Amino acid sequence: MIMFLLLACGAAAEKETCELLCDDVYQTCEYGAYPSYESCLQGCAYQQEEGADTRGLQKCIANAECDTFAILECEHKFGPDAVVQEEEE
């Protein structure tokens, strides 16, 4: 039963990571790059599908505390390109 509940919530947990990310970059940091919260979520979902480590990205961006320079490097460390690099290695 517990396994079933965990599986049922699995997909939602992934979305939750995106929501946390968008809470940071759209709501807290108020970056103009995102025209809406929904646009941010869509981009996050797309990156997830492309292989980004969104959990790692979320922790990194939260730690960056709206330092844009640091946030850009979070993307390099945990975005889709970083995952490709690890696979190639």
Add this chain to the structure above:
Amino acid sequence: MRLLLRSSCVLSLLALAACEQEYEVIPKPVDVNPGDITECGFTRVEDTKFYRYDCNPVFSTTGEDWADTIRGTTFLVTEVLDHPFYQLWYTGVADASADGFSLGYAVSPDGTEWTPNEANPLLDEPDDRAAWDADAMDGMQVVWDPATSQYVMLYQGYNLDGDTDWGLGVAISPDGLDWKRIGSNPVFNLSVPVEGVYYCWPLGLTLGEVAGYTGYVAGAGSSGHCEVYRINASSVNNWQPDADVVFPAGERGTWDDEGYASIAIAELEEEGRHMFYVGFDDWEDHSTYRSAMHPFLGMATMEDGEWVREPSPIPINMTEDGAVSAVAARTVGTRIHLWVTDDYDGISAVGYFLYDPEAAALEDSAR
């Protein structure tokens, strides 16, 4: 048993309800219209697929005391959650007539408003007055190399004392802030001709198609004009010139028949590769150097392995005689974003443009 099944169903429904999101997110690429996030809009440049930002210029200087005069700029895009953020590295001097220069870094979430880093300047002129690049760092080009997890900057440097040293150097950085010039600089000597090609200046830098990097330099071969040549690098230390002309100067009598002062290459999925370039048709002689006269922006597209140019300049120039000095181009989704340095009322500054064939086609079909 029946009770257990019923309990399972109730719990499952509760779990699904608890996990349910308020909206459905479809994982597809985001393609933000820049005009939706910038303070001003974009207006189409007549009879072209280019759009001009209505509040140009977007960069002249940052107001930092070490950067009263900007000597060079280079732009990059990094997408965070599939939305572009824009990066700008620039060299500047405190006083236009003073010695010494420094490198700064600024970022922007919309390509128009720039925030300089608090740690600027990040790199100063070499301590050694005899260094080959003691007098300048300009013509910079930056790429992020995911294979080596670092930024790679190719730049022009020179030393005007005595016999002029003039070459290309490489600086690398893991984060865009901490820059180090590599030990094997200059990686390419521009003072010495190679296979009959005399070099004019650096033009551009891209990641290599397989690995490494492809640099572009302007060189004068038998034609005597500053045409586009490649220099290929398998690593930051090893740059090899290619003697074949990539893009020859325009035919005699045309607006770009003396060659090119700057190029930027970007690719669109539907339309292939585009080269944006600053072409010119005359020279101005100074005491120790020559500079391009009547420089305008042009465009060429890759067709069957050859660059095919548009016959006329792209009419975005701010002055009638032409004073465009540099172009940078980066692809974001279905558009190419361009930053073009030009003369804005006597001040060298950067304007923001879009090359947006989809929007142009939509507009045309609605007419």
